[in-house]
Amino acid sequence: MSRLLIIGPPGAGKGTQAARLSVRLDVPAVSTGDIFRDNVRNGTELGVLAKSYMDRGEYVPDSVTDDLVKDRLSAADATGGFLLDGYPRTIAQVRSLDEYLAERGESLDAVIQLTADHEETVQRLLRRAKEQGRSDDTEDVIRRRLEVYAEQTAPLIDLFASRGVLVSVDGLGSIDEVTDRIVQALDGLGITAPAA
Numbered sequence: 001m002s003r004l005l006i007i008g009p010p011g012a013g014k015g016t017q018a019a020r021l022s023v024r025l026d027v028p029a030v031s032t033g034d035i036f037r038d039n040v041r042n043g044t045e046l047g048v049l050a051k052s053y054m055d056r057g058e059y060v061p062d063s064v065t066d067d068l069v070k071d072r073l074s075a076a077d078a079t080g081g082f083l084l085d086g087y088p089r090t091i092a093q094v095r096s097l098d099e100y101l102a103e104r105g106e107s108l109d110a111v112i113q114l115t116a117d118h119e120e121t122v123q124r125l126l127r128r129a130k131e132q133g134r135s136d137d138t139e140d141v142i143r144r145r146l147e148v149y150a151e152q153t154a155p156l157i158d159l160f161a162s163r164g165v166l167v168s169v170d171g172l173g174s175i176d177e178v179t180d181r182i183v184q185a186l187d188g189l190g191i192t193a194p195a196a
């Protein structure tokens, strides 16, 4: 069983790949962005709070996000492994997750960095804005999200690299090609799909 994280700039295709890897590796995909959007849709208190940050391209405060993830990872389906998408994305969130996993005697087995060219990601996000109408996919907010990513999340890459758990995968190409690259990279770390 594996404890994985997929990390990369907005528009790199994390969510798409996380959904496919979750099936291939038989672990639940845990996306903080999806959880926040579900809450916005259902008009919960958390949703109202999250929306006020998301619509500006800012991160929801760590205190809120940390507790949410701990809760989710405590569910029965995540005890044997999970694939995190969009969390942790600040150094403080890494510390919080480390501490929580240490209590379980665990740590992240692999961090998949999905790389993508800046211009390509902006184009993808603008296309998605037209197709799905996500309220944080406007040009100004996209620019801010990319800035926040560079400031707060990009530094995590070096941190995970220094732990020896990072694999970098080129996010350009067809969805299938990218999935195959990730599966191969994980294979190199000894993380393989369970026998059918």
Ligand code: ADP
Residues within 6 Å of the ligand: 009, 010, 011, 032, 033, 034, 036, 053, 054, 055, 057, 058, 059, 060, 061, 062, 065, 085, 086, 087, 088, 089, 090, 093, 136, 145
């Ligand atoms: P993307 O990475 O494509 O911008 P996500 O769906 O992962 O999109 O996240 C959308 C928004 O949800 C973020 O811009 C942020 O406001 C909020 N969010 C998601 N994950 C986190 C997190 N770990 N910490 C703080 N805010 C988060």
